[in-house]
């Protein structure tokens with residue numbers, strides 16, 4: 179039977195439930211990262227989403243020091259990030275679908291990696307973070323004890339999401355007629371933010387530059403390997419508008435790659451190769467807006483809610499969080515997370531002042547030490563990966579000088595996101 | 606180039622039909638009297654399945670905006686750059702409409718200004734609400 183989406187009950191979306199019942203009993207034991215490339219040519223099968231996924235999963239297993247026979251669970255985010263490739267001519271059989279080419283089901287991985295002991299599979303749609311929290315909950319609940327979480331990001335030639343539609347139906351009719359999509363939503367929200375807090379787009383520059391700098395300190399990332407260019411303030415201010423006040427450099431660049439995480443019980447992790455990184459909580463935001471757009475008030479409520487959930491379930495507070503890696507693609511919504519979580523005591527309206535201070539990985543406030551997706555290419559997992567590396571002390575050039583015992587990462591938007599709280603200690 | 610067109614369905618057909626008569630009607634809950642836009646099958650506040658329609662006078666205010674330079678909607682790309690404003694309705698400012706603000710040059714949007722309803726024809730003749738900054 180083909181794999182189904184993890185049920186809604188696996189996502190923790192409510193406040194007031196106290197500590198996560200599996201707090202400290204689940205851990206990350208392995209991480210894997212395939213090479214990055216800008217695009218796939220659609221021909222070279224050694225660079226398909228499937229091939230890159232196998233590379234990432236094998237790395238995660240090697241990292242943990244276990245074999246594929248030890249794996250009993252697989253959760254993937256099945257769709258690649260670009261448009262669906264089809265219709266197009268396929269390769270000769272067995273390639274009769276996108277699975278393994280531009281998308282990746284859990285079933286494909288089980289079959290093609292011969293994971294013969296897998297007894298649990300699930301999908302988390304849209305985002306690796308969604309799959310990740312589902313995998314974490316599955317291990318906590320005992321549905322699997324050693325679980326691979328995986329996504330491949332497909333990026334073929336051409337532009338994403340160009341819409342030929344001359345008509346829109348259902349709720350889309352109330353947006354599409356005016357060209358309202360996620361990008362205008364984010365640009366509008368940022369414009370409201372600037373008006374409310376008397377700031378402006380130029381003041382994003384220190385953050386953008388720092389993201390790229392951190393990306394250039396990450397040997398796994400796209401920019402380090404393929405676009406080793408330091409950004410300047412002038413570059414940022416000269417970038418073309420996509421939807422003013424959003425410019426091209428506020429967007430993360432789509433890439434072709436795959437990433438894997440090995441989630442297991444705390445008990446098992448203690449017998450694996452790496453020092454366990456314990457999971458203190460996971461939670462998810464599934465916001466509902468009042469009318470046709472998300473207002474700034476709603477955005478701030480959503481991110482306040484996420485932060486309170488993360489803190490409540492983990493038993494930690496803002497002051498306890500050492501490493502902080504919210505999603506940055508688009509950069510223009512990063513401040514909502516920073517201010518909602520009040521990391522380093524940053525309050526509403528203070529993000530741009532904070533960006534102007536020392537946020538380097540060497541300094542006292544190493545904000546987004548991953549470099550995020552603007553620094554490394556769009557995967558939405560760089561933040562999670564960096565949290566694990568920082569807590570292990572394996573972040574290389576990006577290793578922070580400050581305490582690194584706890585961490586938070588999550589994606590995607592203020593209204594829809596999934597988060598993980600990590601610690602070097604289980605309690 | 607005209608705008609893309611909505612395709613009415615069971616839930617929102619009264620809204621789009623009223624637009625064709627140059628009237629703006631907002632779905633309103635029969636039980637809790639709450640206005641709801643875009644229309645849904647049931648009231649998202651109280652769950653009531655009996656939804657009525659209430660005509661509004663067609664005045665609002667510019668809540669905020671952005672300026673589109675690179676739309677995904679190909680039919681709109683010829684207009685670039687163009688304003689996309691968020692309009693809040695006089696009768697209930699929680700209700701938000703989108704507008705290209707005809708008559709207002711790109712990025713010269715007076716946030717907070719009063720706007721008046723008008724209707725614009727899409728490529729297939731359907732009328733859709735638009736808003737113009739009031740003199």
Ligand SMILES: [Zn+2]
Pocket residue numbers: 634635636637638639648649650651652653
């Ligand atoms: Zn109601």
